[in-house]
Amino acid sequence: MNTDDNPFRRVDWPGDQPQPSDDDDEHGMPLQPPRGPGLSADDLELLTLAARALGAVRVEVVEGENWVNLYFADQPPAFSWNPLLHGDDTFNLQVQLRMMIEVDTAWSYAWFNYRKQHTQESHVDQTPGDATKRAVTRAAAEIGRANLQQNA
Known part of the structure; x- marks a missing residue:
């Protein structure tokens, strides 16, 4: 393995405090632009409402990322959460x-409220898997919206 083109530079640690990197601002925060x-x-509104259905008390948006972090009152946080993208979250x-x-061959359905209500997503312009993820997330958002209205 050749490391001649390695962009990392040697860092001197003269005291107990780390020295700022060339890639950091004056406060030690990375200067890298958002990834995307x-x-x-x-989608953010959909994820926020779905997170409320799970009981999240705070939804943290990470700039430039396609996911959020969830914080709960009685359980550990959920990092990098996005059921629209990640099947395990869905x-x-x-x-x-x-x-x-x-x-079925053309639609994905997510039934909720003891199978009395559902959301549906067409498979046109998306895979059945993506349509199912969106249907589940939309159903969760409906539950979250109902919970907010009930508690208002």
């Missing part, structure tokens, strides 16, 4: 909120 555009306003959301899933 981040979440759209619609599955956990479905199980915790006791949803039923139905997928």
